[in-house]
Amino acid sequence: MTQTRSIFDASDPMALFRDWLSAAEASEPNDPNAIALASVDPDGMPNVRIVLLKEIEEDGFVFYTNYDSTKGQELAQSGKAAFAIHWKTLRRQIRVRGTVSRVEAAQSDAYYASRDLGSRLGAWASLQSRPLDSRETLEARVEEARNTLGDNPDRPPHWGGFRLRPETIEFWADGAHRLHDREVWSRESRAGDWRTQRLFP
Structure with missing residues (x-):
């Protein structure tokens, strides 16, 4: 059964995502x-955490992190990820699955430069996902970064963006008696056309 018209009256899933956001x-x-981002370790054990979606491009979703963190290493190793975003006030959610890769250095540089100074220094100071003995140690590392790098630090080489290129995007809207509206968009290749299909709730 192939559906040709979106139940949400949309012609493009990226545009619909922007509208809902x-x-x-x-x-x-x-x-x-805020998205719940899922990755998987080399043994197949999944990990999920909340990160902030920063850019919705024509063909991808961009978020930023420490490349040496658990998530950064898992994303680089598998090249795949998924995320869910849920808005309680709207009773809507979206699920996305696809391939993931680093964004271009210039794009990461531009976003890093837009952050407040504390966040830029924190990217240098934090050994993300590694054991930390105390808050004082973290604060000392931030102060050390400030003293060493000044008020306009360059982007750390271990920090930057990932782009998730979607292969499927599912939209969900709450319905009475749990008869929700669900619709999945999919395509066989990046250059292919999106197809949409309504799903049972």
């Missing part, structure tokens, strides 16, 4: 762009 920005009290 825009609506959430007006209603969610905090971080409407």
Whole structure:
């Protein structure tokens, strides 16, 4: 059974994602762009954590992290990821699965430069995902970074963006009596056309 028309009256899933996120920005009290990002370790054990979605491109979703962190290493190793985003105020969620790779250095540089100074220094100071003996040690590392790098540090080589290029995108809207509206968009290749299919709730 092939569906040719979106139940959400959309012609492009990326545009629909932007529309839903825009609506959430007006209603969610905090971080409407927070996504639950899933990766998998070399043994096949999954990991999930919340990160902030920073860019929605024509053909991908971009977030930033420490490349040496657990998530950074798992993403680089598998080249695949998935995320879910949920807006309680709108009773909507979106699920995305696809391939992942690093964004271009210039793009990471530009985003890093837009962050506040504390966050830029923190990217240098934090050995993300590694054991930490105390808060004082972390704060000392931040101060050391400030003294060494000054007020305009370059982007650390171990920090930057990932781009998730979607292969499937599923939209979910709450319905009465748990008869929700679900629709999945998929394509066989990056250059291929998106196909949409309604799903049972």
